[in-house]
Amino acid sequence: MPKMIVSIDGVVIKEVQLTKDRTTLGRRPYNDIVIDNLAVSGEHAVIQMSGNEVHIEDLNSTNGSYVNGKAVKKQLLQNSDVIEVGKYKIKFVNEAADQGYEKTQMFRPSQAGGLAGGQYGSAPAVQAPRAGSDSVFPVSARAAIKVLSGAASGREVPLTKVVTTIGKPGVAVAAITKRSHGFVVHHVEGAGNPSLNGAPIGVDPVSLKNGDLIELAGTQMQFILT
Numbered sequence: 001m002p003k004m005i006v007s008i009d010g011v012v013i014k015e016v017q018l019t020k021d022r023t024t025l026g027r028r029p030y031n032d033i034v035i036d037n038l039a040v041s042g043e044h045a046v047i048q049m050s051g052n053e054v055h056i057e058d059l060n061s062t063n064g065s066y067v068n069g070k071a072v073k074k075q076l077l078q079n080s081d082v083i084e085v086g087k088y089k090i091k092f093v094n095e096a097a098d099q100g101y102e103k104t105q106m107f108r109p110s111q112a113g114g115l116a117g118g119q120y121g122s123a124p125a126v127q128a129p130r131a132g133s134d135s136v137f138p139v140s141a142r143a144a145i146k147v148l149s150g151a152a153s154g155r156e157v158p159l160t161k162v163v164t165t166i167g168k169p170g171v172a173v174a175a176i177t178k179r180s181h182g183f184v185v186h187h188v189e190g191a192g193n194p195s196l197n198g199a200p201i202g203v204d205p206v207s208l209k210n211g212d213l214i215e216l217a218g219t220q221m222q223f224i225l226t
Contacts, residue, residue, distance in 0.1 A: 001017055001018065001019065002017075002018045002049070002054055002092065002093065002094040003015055003016060003017045003018060003092075003093050004016045004018065004023075004033060004047070004083075004090050004091070004092060004093075005090065005091040005093060006033065006035065006088060006089075006090050007088070007089050007090075007091070008087055008088050008089070009087075014033075016032065016033050018047065018049055018054065020032070020049070021048065021049055021050065022046060022047075022048055022049075023046065023047040023048075023049070024043065024045075024046050024047075025040075025044050025045045025046070025047065025085070025090075026040060026041055026042050026043045026044040026045070026059075027040045027041060027042050027044070028042040028043060031043070031044075033047075033090075035085060035086070035088055037086050037087070037088065039063050039085070039086030039087065040061075040063075040085055040086050040088070041059070041061035041062050041063070043059050043061075044058070044059060044061040044065065044085060045057060045058050045059055045061065045065045045083075045085070046059060047077075052094075053076060054076070054077045054092065054094065055074055055075065055076050055077065056072065056074070056075050056077055056083060057073065057074040057075075058072060058073050058074070061085075063085075063086060065083060065084075065085060066083065066084040066085075067081055067082070067083055067084075068081055068082055069084070077092045077094075078092075078094075079092065079093065079094045079095070080092070080093065141225065141226070142158070142225070142226050143158070143159040143178075143183055143223070143224065143225045143226075144156045144157060144158045144159055144223075144224045145157045145159065145164075145166065145176070145214070145221045145222070145223060145224070146221060146222045146224055147219065147220075147221055148213075148220040148221060148222055149218075149219055149220040150218075150219050156224070159176060159178065159183065161178070162177065162178050163175055163176070163177050163178070164176050165188060166214075166216060166221070167188075167190065167194070167216050167217050172187075172189075172190035172193070172194060172216050172217045173187075173188040173189045173190055174186065174187055174188060174194040174201060174214070174216055175188050176208070176223075177205065181207075182207060182208065182209075182225075183207070183208040183223070183225070184205035184206060184207050184208060185201055185205065185206055185208055185214065185223075186201060186202070186203055186204060186205040186206065187201050187202055187203055190217075194214060194215060194216040195214070195215045195216075196208075196212055196213070196214055197212055197213050198213075201214075208223045208225070209223070209225070210223065210224060210225040210226070211223070211224070
């Protein structure tokens with residue numbers, strides 16, 4: 001369960017578990033996270049949780065809200081991000097996001113045209129990326145998976161986060177991970193192993209290069225790196 005650790009001058013003064021969709025932060029006593037300091041507005045910010053995503057939104061506070069030293073209006077929080085409110089530091093901890101994959105999002109036919117092909121007859125899932133990473137892959141690099149077969153042929157799925165999984169849970173799932181040196185792919189679950197350029201992909205990560213062909217659950221995809 002995600003939580004906020006409030007500290008000042010390196011001394012932790014409270015920990016607050018995020019159990020609600022909306023958690024308020026401010027100086028007034030009715031807030032969920034109360035910081036009794038004049039640098040903090042009465043209703044300073046709100047922390048909104050939707051599934052495994054947590055955002056902080058500044059409520060037009062007098063002194064503003066900062067995440068990792070940068071002033072923000074609304075920001076998606078990653079594990080270990082530090083929110084600064086006045087002299088207080090609030091560390092966002094979401095250990096669950098680092099222990100496994102987050103909730104799977106199924107592409108609906110109306111959204112993706114159906115990404116699956118062949119015998120499975122339903123769209124493979126693209127799983128939400130995990131929060132938190134030390135990846136230093138060049139910002140200028142852009143990667144995507146382009147679907148080459150099935151009803152969604154031609155559709156591109158950008159690989160903008162750290163981990164993206166493709167496939168159908170219970171049938172075959174593979175993960176594409178963004179690392180400091182590039183992208184790798186490995187088999188996650190399912191009896192039908194995915195293949196890379198015709199060779200089976202195992203549990204050990206295999207480096208990807210531009211133009212590589214991945215086949216999974218009857219669907220052929222191409223890794224694109226620009």
